[in-house]
Amino acid sequence: xxxxxxxxxxxxxxxILLEFxxxxxxxxxxxxxxxxxxxxxxxxxxxxDSLLFLCGIYSQLLMKELSTGSxxxxxxxxxALVSVMGxxxxxxxxxxxxxxxxxxxxxxDSFFFKKKYLFQSKDFFDKYGTKAxxxxxxxxxxxxFAPVVAGIVEMEKKKFMFYNxxxxxxxxxxxIFAGHYLYELFLSQFDIDLKHYIEYIVIGxxxxxxxxxxxxxxxxxx
Numbered sequence: 001x002x003x004x005x006x007x008x009x010x011x012x013x014x015x016i017l018l019e020f021x022x023x024x025x026x027x028x029x030x031x032x033x034x035x036x037x038x039x040x041x042x043x044x045x046x047x048x049d050s051l052l053f054l055c056g057i058y059s060q061l062l063m064k065e066l067s068t069g070s071x072x073x074x075x076x077x078x079x080a081l082v083s084v085m086g087x088x089x090x091x092x093x094x095x096x097x098x099x100x101x102x103x104x105x106x107x108x109d110s111f112f113f114k115k116k117y118l119f120q121s122k123d124f125f126d127k128y129g130t131k132a133x134x135x136x137x138x139x140x141x142x143x144x145f146a147p148v149v150a151g152i153v154e155m156e157k158k159k160f161m162f163y164n165x166x167x168x169x170x171x172x173x174x175x176i177f178a179g180h181y182l183y184e185l186f187l188s189q190f191d192i193d194l195k196h197y198i199e200y201i202v203i204g205x206x207x208x209x210x211x212x213x214x215x216x217x218x219x220x221x222x
Contacts, residue, residue: 012051013198016058027062027078030055031085034172038147039089041096048140049175050205052082056179057194079176086137086168090147094160097151121145130155133163137171140209 008014015033016026030051037048055062055078063074109115121142125132136146150160186192194201 012054012202013058015051016054016062024061024064026058027066027081030062031081034082034085035089035092037089037144038086039092041093041144041148048143049138049209050202052172052175053179053201053205054198055082056176056181057183059176059180075177075180076173079173082172082176083165083168086172087164090133090164090168091161093144093147094151094155094164097148098154100148100152117141118145118148122149125149125153130159130163133160134167134170137167138209140206 015029018024018026018029033051034048056075059075059078060067060071063078066077067074068077107115121136121144124136124139124142125146128135132142132146133150136143147160147164183194186194
């Protein structure tokens with residue numbers, strides 16, 4: 001523990017390789033983070049997209065104890081587990097939004113809660129309607145608050161669940177399969193081990209997913 005650096009909390013690889021008492025717990029930590037991003041309203045700072053991409057790269061390690069013996073089935077099972085946690089997290093966020101009503105728009109900011117993100121998510125929801133639940137899965141911050149906004153505006157449960165399930169499946173399977181098969185492609189075709197370039201991959205994914213949101217926010221302010 002003496003070597004622990006708080007900056008590691010922003011590194012998705014840290015969670016995947018985490019051990020407790022000599023036991024690898026990365027899979028369970030990953031599933032909790034996916035749930036927390038939307039279910040606990042405290043996940044806007046967690047490495048969602050890059051975490052799933054790296055899960056694809058480290059799929060063999062994560063699924064070691066649950067391996068089916070088939071590489072494709074293992075990756076599919078991993079993506080399915082992540083999908084389920086994403087669905088459950090969104091359901092909790094929706095329930096919380098429905099119960100809290102407009103209270104959150106009046107709540108003071110704290111370390112785990114930023115009201116400006118809630119307003120940004122509402123604007124996003126107003127623009128894209130029910131489809132925002134799907135689109136939000138691929139956008140940091142927005143995916144944390146989108147299900148809450150859906151609950152606040154009392155979006156029909158059946159519609160919410162449909163887009164919730166669709167969005168979670170698309171998000172998890174796309175990111176995890178991309179990480180897994182791009183890793184294999186670069187290793188077999190170019191003899192490049194992407195595990196040696198994790199920092200660059202994380203930075204690249206963060207830029208791709210956050211810059212559009214940031215640009216839109218700055219444009220709106222101007």
